[in-house]
Amino acid sequence: MDSVAESTSPRAFAVTFLLFAVMLFAGNIYAEISNALLFYRTIFTIWMTIVLLIPASFLYLAGRENHWFRWLWTFAFVAFLVHFYFAVGENHHFSIASVYAKQGWFTASYNFFITVAWIVFTVMLWRNPRQYVLFKHAFVLLLLAGMLVASIGLKDGIVSGLGGLLIVAIIAGIMMRFRKDRSA
Amino acid sequence: MMGLGALLCGFTLLLFLLEKSWESPVSLGPQQAFNAGSIGTEFAPLPVITALPKLFPEQFMPLGPDKGDWIEQYGFLRRDDSPLPLGLTVSSYRPQSASPSPVPFVGIGCGTCHTGEIVTADGTRTRISGMGNPALDILAWFEAFRAAVLARDDNGDFRLNISSIEQANGDKLGLAQRAIVYVWMRVLRDVLQNGLRRHDYPYPADTRLNALFHPAGPGRTNPFNTLVTTVLDLPNRSLTQNREIHAFTKIPAVYQEDRRKWAQFDGSIRDLNGRSALAAMTIGATAENLAHEEISRNVMLATDYTRHLNPPGFSQATGASIDNERAQAGKAVYRTYCFSCHGMPDANGQWQPGERMGELVKAEALGVDAERVSIRHAARLSQTLYKRFGPDFQKRYNKVHPLAFAEQDIRPKSALDQGYINAPIEGVYSRAPYLHNASILTLAELINLIPRRQSFPRGNNFYDTQNVGLSVNTDSAAGLPFMFDASRLGNANHGHDYPWAYDDSRRDEAALRNLLEYLKTL
Numbered sequence: 001m002d003s004v005a006e007s008t009s010p011r012a013f014a015v016t017f018l019l020f021a022v023m024l025f026a027g028n029i030y031a032e033i034s035n036a037l038l039f040y041r042t043i044f045t046i047w048m049t050i051v052l053l054i055p056a057s058f059l060y061l062a063g064r065e066n067h068w069f070r071w072l073w074t075f076a077f078v079a080f081l082v083h084f085y086f087a088v089g090e091n092h093h094f095s096i097a098s099v100y101a102k103q104g105w106f107t108a109s110y111n112f113f114i115t116v117a118w119i120v121f122t123v124m125l126w127r128n129p130r131q132y133v134l135f136k137h138a139f140v141l142l143l144l145a146g147m148l149v150a151s152i153g154l155k156d157g158i159v160s161g162l163g164g165l166l167i168v169a170i171i172a173g174i175m176m177r178f179r180k181d182r183s184a
Numbered sequence: 185m186m187g188l189g190a191l192l193c194g195f196t197l198l199l200f201l202l203e204k205s206w207e208s209p210v211s212l213g214p215q216q217a218f219n220a221g222s223i224g225t226e227f228a229p230l231p232v233i234t235a236l237p238k239l240f241p242e243q244f245m246p247l248g249p250d251k252g253d254w255i256e257q258y259g260f261l262r263r264d265d266s267p268l269p270l271g272l273t274v275s276s277y278r279p280q281s282a283s284p285s286p287v288p289f290v291g292i293g294c295g296t297c298h299t300g301e302i303v304t305a306d307g308t309r310t311r312i313s314g315m316g317n318p319a320l321d322i323l324a325w326f327e328a329f330r331a332a333v334l335a336r337d338d339n340g341d342f343r344l345n346i347s348s349i350e351q352a353n354g355d356k357l358g359l360a361q362r363a364i365v366y367v368w369m370r371v372l373r374d375v376l377q378n379g380l381r382r383h384d385y386p387y388p389a390d391t392r393l394n395a396l397f398h399p400a401g402p403g404r405t406n407p408f409n410t411l412v413t414t415v416l417d418l419p420n421r422s423l424t425q426n427r428e429i430h431a432f433t434k435i436p437a438v439y440q441e442d443r444r445k446w447a448q449f450d451g452s453i454r455d456l457n458g459r460s461a462l463a464a465m466t467i468g469a470t471a472e473n474l475a476h477e478e479i480s481r482n483v484m485l486a487t488d489y490t491r492h493l494n495p496p497g498f499s500q501a502t503g504a505s506i507d508n509e510r511a512q513a514g515k516a517v518y519r520t521y522c523f524s525c526h527g528m529p530d531a532n533g534q535w536q537p538g539e540r541m542g543e544l545v546k547a548e549a550l551g552v553d554a555e556r557v558s559i560r561h562a563a564r565l566s567q568t569l570y571k572r573f574g575p576d577f578q579k580r581y582n583k584v585h586p587l588a589f590a591e592q593d594i595r596p597k598s599a600l601d602q603g604y605i606n607a608p609i610e611g612v613y614s615r616a617p618y619l620h621n622a623s624i625l626t627l628a629e630l631i632n633l634i635p636r637r638q639s640f641p642r643g644n645n646f647y648d649t650q651n652v653g654l655s656v657n658t659d660s661a662a663g664l665p666f667m668f669d670a671s672r673l674g675n676a677n678h679g680h681d682y683p684w685a686y687d688d689s690r691r692d693e694a695a696l697r698n699l700l701e702y703l704k705t706l
Contacts, residue, residue: 014185021189021196028196035281035472039581102583 009067016052016071020079023048038090043159045083050147050162052076054169060140061173063180070125077122084115114143144170202360206284208276209478214489215313219295221482222275223460224282224469226289228329229365230274232344233290234267235352236332239344243328243335246392252661257393258328259319259402259644259662261299261311271296278364282473286360292467294460294486297322297405297435302501302614302647307659310501314493315614316435318403318622318654319644321666324392331386333369334376344369382413393643393665399674401666402642403622404432407466412561415465415568423560423599430674431556434622439610442491443535445542449620450557451605452566452596458589460487462569471572471585480586495611498704502613504649506704514702517695521683525606529706535608544603551679553621557602566594612706616653617642623670623677626653627703632686633696636677642666652700 027044034040056072059065092098100108121139124132144166151163212221237244237254244254255262260269268274273293278285300315335343346365350356357365391397400406408431412420422429433449441447446454453459460483461474473479499505518528524538525545547554559565570591577585596602604620618624628651629636640656641664648655658664670677683699684691 014189018185018189021192024196025192028199032199032283035470036581037281037283039472 009071012067012071016068016075020048020052020075023051023079024082038086042083042086042091045079045086047158047162048079049076049083050151050159050166052079053144053147054162054165057140057144057166058169058173058176061170062176064176065129070129073125074122077118080115080118110146114146118143202286203284206276206286210275211478212482212485214485217482217485218293218313218489219271219299220273220293221486222273222277222282222291222479223293223464223483223486224277224280224473224476224479225273225291225293225464225467226275226277226279226282227292227468228290229285229361229368230288230290231349231353231355231357231361232365233272235349236329236344238352239348240328240332240335240389242389243332243392246328246389247662247665250661251663254325256644256660257662257665258321258325259317260296260325261301261317269296270299277473277476277479279368279468280470280473282476282479285364286358287364292322294438294463296320298438298490300437300614303644303659304502304504304647304649305655305657306503308503310496312495312501312611312614314438314490315495315611316403316437318435318616318642320435321393321398321400321402323400323405324398327386327398328389328392330376330383331389333372334386342369342373395667395669395672399430399672400432401668403617404434405466406431407433407463408556408559408562408565410466411462411565411569412559415572416561416565418561418564421560422555423558423562423602424554429555429559430672431559432621432674433556434617434620436620437495437611437615438490439493439495440491440535440608441487441493443608444605446595446605449604450562450596450602451542451544451607452562452594453589454593455589456487456491457484457587458573458593460484461573461587461589465569471577472581474573474587475577475581475583475585483587495614498613498652502647502649507701510698510701511705512702514695514698514700517683517699518702521699526609529610535610537608538606541606541608543606544601545606546603547679550604551681552604552619553623553674553676553679555674556620557604559602560599562599562602563596564599566596570594610706612703613652618653619677619680621674621676623668623675624653625656626651628652628700630680631696631699631703632681632684632688632691633693633700635686636670638671638677639667639669642668652704 023044027048028041031037031040031044052072053076056069056076059069059072088094088099092102096112103111117139121136124136147166148163151159151166241249245251245257247257251257255269261271263270268290271293273291274288275291276285277283277289279289295313297317297320298315299311299313300317301319302310302312333344337343346357346362349365387397395401409420409429412418420429420431421427436449441456446452447456447459453462461469464474464483465471474483495501522528524540525543527535527537527541530536547557570589573585573588574591577588609615612627616625616627618627618630624630624636625640626648628634634651643662643664643666644658644660645654645664646657646659656664669675681688683695
């Protein structure tokens with residue numbers, strides 16, 4: 001079993017944290033000078049999530065579950081939590097009924113389910129790195145599928161661009177895994 | 185790396201928490217929302233507004249320091265409980281975005297324009313909610329503000345700055361407040377400086393209330409000019425001649441708005457909330473901040489306030505009596521010559537629509553000044569405004585704007601369709617000066633009982649109970665500084681010769697006298 005000590009490599013943490021912090025700072029400043037503070041806070045936090053998910057999914061799919069992998073997934077999750085706070089907390093005043101009314105049954109259920117599953121997933125990354133593989137695969141599949149559908153569906157320039165990069169990362173990750181499998 | 189990361193995250197979190205602490209949403213009733221609620225028109229920090237008259241007395245007391253303060257000189261209405269005049273709003277919202285601010289911002293609320301006073305010769309003042317303020321020269325006041333923000337001292341430094349503001353108020357600003365005021369000033373100066381190409385440098389301060397330099401004057405604005413130039417970013421030119429347009433518009437009364445299917449002098453909008461949103465937009469609100477929960481609620485409440493608003497009766501407001509017998513006789517004249525277009529109340533006070541009420545009439549048919557309905561880009565404007573609150577907003581922000589209106593609720597579809605709407609005239613005694621361009625001081629002149637004056641002084645005019653409208657007297661220290669001249673563009677006072685033109689041989693003076701008496705009862 002991977003030792004957790006190895007996974008908490010200070011360098012991987014510091015780089016990922018800095019990437020997260022720079023995006024958080026820049027995104028918030030952008031929102032501050034826009035005319036729609038909450039809207040852009042909600043949007044830029046989902047951009048942050050996708051940016052972090054791009055290398056994270058590559059590493060996951062390529063089977064490289066190293067310390068970078070764990071920190072990227074963890075900070076992607078933190079970015080998503082911030083997004084969740086703005087989206088559900090500030091926009092809907094934590095009213096689940098209001099989220100359902102706005103997003104519809106399917107999307108809202110998906111979003112709430114993914115949030116809970118992501119919590120479990122993150123805990124597992126640290127506590128049971130080699131276990132519950134099926135759950136993790138299923139979660140990543142569902143999450144990436146959702147991100148792709150949303151980023152294409154939203155027709156927002158930046159989100160679609162990020163969606164495109166995510167697809168590239170997914171394909172590259174899968175190819176890496178096959179090459180590794182074959183050479184093994 | 186970790187340190188930098190922590191710093192950036194810490195700063196962002198701190199800003200977020202501070203902003204939470206600056207938020208101070210208020211929940212108002214309809215009348216308060218109308219008089220004091222933010223409608224997204226925040227334009228300057230409160231400490232700046234309080235400092236300006238001290239720093240720039242020449243701009244804000246252009247008639248001189250002994251002619252009353254800025255509230256009096258520009259025709260605002262005084263409040264007992266605040267140094268600010270009635271209608272100016274104070275909120276914790278930054279301009280345009282409604283993001284939280286540590287320093288309060290001042291905006292223009294509905295009541296600033298739509299509350300007026302009847303001042304009789306004995307000095308009695310009757311404040312009427314919903315009446316257009318006939319004394320308010322808000323465009324000249326805005327110009328004073330623009331001049332102050334751009335003014336430099338002999339060294340070429342801006343006279344309005346953080347330390348001059350603090351000095352004038354005798355009060356220090358906090359760190360965050362300074363930061364916001366500083367950024368506000370930088371952004372505004374950029375905007376104003378870029379605008380010099382279109383607006384030029386302000387004229388000297390002593391021209392502020394002079395009709396030759398600031399032709400809108402008391403009781404009027406130029407709302408469609410602002411919309412065309414800011415929303416379309418085009419010059420506001422005439423449909424019929426190759427020149428700029430002079431569509432000065434009286435601040436109208438907003439009584440019983442539910443009776444009006446289509447509002448505004450040109451009957452261009454049917455949805456009342458949408459109409460209010462456009463009013464706010466004319467004075468600086470954005471589609472974004474108008475979508476803010478509190479602001480959109482205020483706009484809707486203020487709108488609701490106007491739906492069934494009634495003015496007091498003529499006698500109550502002016503202290504003058506009505507001759508009931510003559511009024512009764514005048515009613516018949518009104519029914520014959522006026523009812524079809526304007527409607528009239530029945531025995532129960534219910535307004536009965538005439539068969540032409542709500543119809544648009546061409547300016548030529550009425551014979552009145554045509555500027556207000558000769559806007560070249562009228563159709564383009566209505567289409568753009570519809571989109572801004574409707575599909576464009578929805579596409580961009582993925583939600584429906586709370587003040588969105590339907591495409592069929594705004595017009596014209598073609599600029600050629602512009603005209604003046606036949607509308608009810610409740611509380612007509614309080615709508616002076618008359619016509620959309622405020623070009624006729626009294627009802628006696630409007631109905632051609634007496635000849636129409638071609639020029640007259642304006643400002644804080646006394647009420648004229650005899651001719652029903654405004655007189656050319658005042659007890660205001662500011663006097664009547666603005667000379668209205670009907671021969672200037674946009675000021676024509678001809679037309680609407682009902683029942684008869686002044687030189688019409690059928691003109692019956694006794695009938696007109698009775699009609700005037702009846703009009704007092706509306």
